[in-house]
Structure formats: structure tokens, C-alpha cells
Amino acid sequence: MSLxxxxxxxxPKCKEGAIFNSNHQLFSFxxxxxxxxxxxxxxxxxxxxxxxxxxMYVSYGITVAEFLMVFIIFYFVLKVSLLTAFMVVVGVIILASILNFKLARTLWIYLFYNK
Ligand SMILES: [Zn+2]
Structure with missing residues (x-):
């Protein structure tokens, strides 16, 4: 399993074929x-x-990890207000939702792929 x-x-089998249609942008909805x-x-x-x-469980895990990382960076490191940190977290999660969707499905395919 290569990252x-x-x-x-x-x-996961041939490492060449694309799982998703490539003609869409990272942050399109x-x-x-x-x-x-x-x-x-x-x-x-x-x-x-x-x-x-x-x-969906994988997606949930990825989202929680992102939530915690962004929150810790903004609230504890950059010391912005709680409301600002929360709004940044919500913005990041919305922007990353498509990426999370693709990542979660790809991880799931790799998890259950047997050679
Ligand atoms: Zn293939």
C-alpha cells in the first residue's frame, strides 16, 4: 500500500488507472x-x-483529524479567538470535503484490496 x-x-492493483474522473478541480463542489x-x-x-x-467512517475520521489540527493551530498556536478558530475550522472542512470524499473512498478500496 503506497501512500x-x-x-x-x-x-490499487495496477497503480496506473485512475479511480476518479480526473476532469474536476480540487475545490469544485x-x-x-x-x-x-x-x-x-x-x-x-x-x-x-x-x-x-x-x-463514511474513514471520511469521519479524516474530518475529525483535520478539525483538531486546524483548531489547535489557530486557537492554541496563533491564539485567535474561539469564534474565529471555529469559523476557520468550518471553512477548511467545507473546502476540503471533496478531497476528503475521494481520500476516504480510495483508502477504503486499498483497505479491502487483496492481491
Ligand atoms: Zn488498475
Missing amino acids: INILKFKC HVPKMHTRCDKCNLKFEKESGFFIGA
Whole structure:
């Protein structure tokens, strides 16, 4: 399991095929389209129906980690007010939501991929 391949959202089997449609920007608010199968090795990404429901737990974990990191940096290091720190956290989480979605699904695919 290579971190670089996860961050590039590449297929766990061939490390070449893209899991998501690449023609969307990082901070767009369109839900990214997932390929059903890898276009290089034909690996099916959604193993069974409802497979990605579990990825919501991963997404939750990523979001909580981001929340804590941003909050600690702004409130305890930069010493902004509680309200400002909270608003920054909310802004960061909204901006990162699409990235979190893609990251959570990719991690979930890697977690359940057996060679
Ligand atoms: Zn592949």
C-alpha cells in the first residue's frame, strides 16, 4: 500500500488507472465521478453494492483529524479567538470535503484490496 498511489487516487492493483474522473478541480463542489472499473486492469472498485457506506467512517475520521489540527493551530498556536478558530475550522472542512470524499473512498478500496 503506497501512500503516493493513494494520494494520486490510483488503482490499487495496477497503480496506473485512475479511480476518479480526473476532469474536476480540487475545490469544485461537484461530487467526483468514480469509474466503475479500472480502465487499465479492469479491477472493479465497488466490490458489492453498498461497499462505500463503510468509507463514511474513514471520511469521519479524516474530518475529525483535520478539525483538531486546524483548531489547535489557530486557537492554541496563533491564539485567535474561539469564534474565529471555529469559523476557520468550518471553512477548511467545507473546502476540503471533496478531497476528503475521494481520500476516504480510495483508502477504503486499498483497505479491502487483496492481491
Ligand atoms: Zn488498475
